Amino acid sequence: MQQYLKHILQPLWLLVLFTAIILTSSNLHAAEHPKSFRSAKKIAQQIYSSSLPMSSFYCGCDIKVVGKQWKPDLESCGYQVRKQIPRANRIEWEHVVSAWEFGHQEQCWQDGGRKNCGRVSPEFKKMEADLHNLTPTVGEVNGDRSNYRFSQWNAKSTLYGQCDMVVDFKGRKVQPPEQSRGAIARTYFYMQDTYGLSISSSQQRLFEVWNSYYPVNETECLRDRLIAEKQGNHNKIVLKQCQTLSLID
Template sequence: MLRKFWALLLVPLSALAEQPASFSSAKRELAEIYSTNAVSFYCGCGFSAQGKRLSPDLKACGYQARKNANRASRIEWEHVMPAWAFGHQLQCWQQGGRRACRKDPDFRLMEADMHNLVPAIGEVNGDRSNYGYGLVAGESRAYGRCDVEVDFKARVAEPAETVRGDIARTYFYMRDRYGLRLSRQETQLLEAWSRTDPVDAWELERNRRIRAVQGNGNPYVEAGARSLVSAGGALDD
């Protein structure tokens, strides 16, 4: 009951009317949004549509499959904040995990929120799983030139510096939008990442396109862009 109360406070009805009704419909909208900037989030690999399938050009970006070549051959839409991270804070998750939450309107809103979805090489998406973000000792490159490390034992994924701010602003958006909890340690790390990796041109354009479809923007992206412009900076790709 309390979660639903927060959702009503935090989500304007106008946004609810336009937001994709399901994860599947959100993925279809995102394919169009990314059609002019078809680049995977973690690895920077270009991708193209092969019918309904999105396929990355692994050779061009120097990606090497760690273990699952089949999954590496496709693009998947990954939740930056994992479904587990927002789902387990809902009562439905305690009653049966993600399957039980499929019927929960709050969960469906979060799951389909396009601000929290990015294109990722399937293998990286699978390896990252529901792990939190953090720093991994060393620079072992298990995926060729793709700058992402996953510590399976510690359950931590370290993304490239170029997307850390994007991740931070997404987490803060999800926290505020849906009344979610972040730990103090997590918040401090993400605040640092947001400072060291400011908003760039594509992040701003992506936000604009999602706002046009979904009905709301990410205020952390918009505030970051205003700060940069007021400081006399330029938005670079």
């Protein structure tokens, strides 16, 4: 009888073990860092369109999907076009930590700029495609922000209507709206922790203030979880705050 049971149960055990291995491999395969900036943008679109509020990062404009194009509803946020009408009427995926900031000191950048780094540097491609650093932004704001540093000097916005984004073109600095400051700080700390991004002492202090004064909310916690499911890693600072504030299970 024992031999009979052994004969029956052994194949079943092997089947269970094989199934577990397959499921584990499948989950690991599903959580994979995007291979390129282009693929990262597609994944980001899937995350936002299926599970997150469809609104632009800085200005909070509603996002409409027209065919394959993502467009900001400028009236929904009181946005006024400063200069660039075509870019103001499309959503672009902005690097919160600009590509220049995480790439310009690399040899590949000095040899041929961003495009060259995208061709020859696996580390740059990984940073460029990191979902934690990508946000949907009104194209004109993305272009105006350029690679300017984030700052705070209590200026009043007059450039984009009700969107409280201030760009000092001469000073090459940007004061973002309050609702985005905490997420900006935590993104910089993520890039610092993950890739060794160099942050000046003055910006480090500013971001520490923003991180404390503007804590995570449920949407930021959900975004972090969804990105981790796709990419395989959390923003540890976001995750810790979400757990501390009991915003996640």
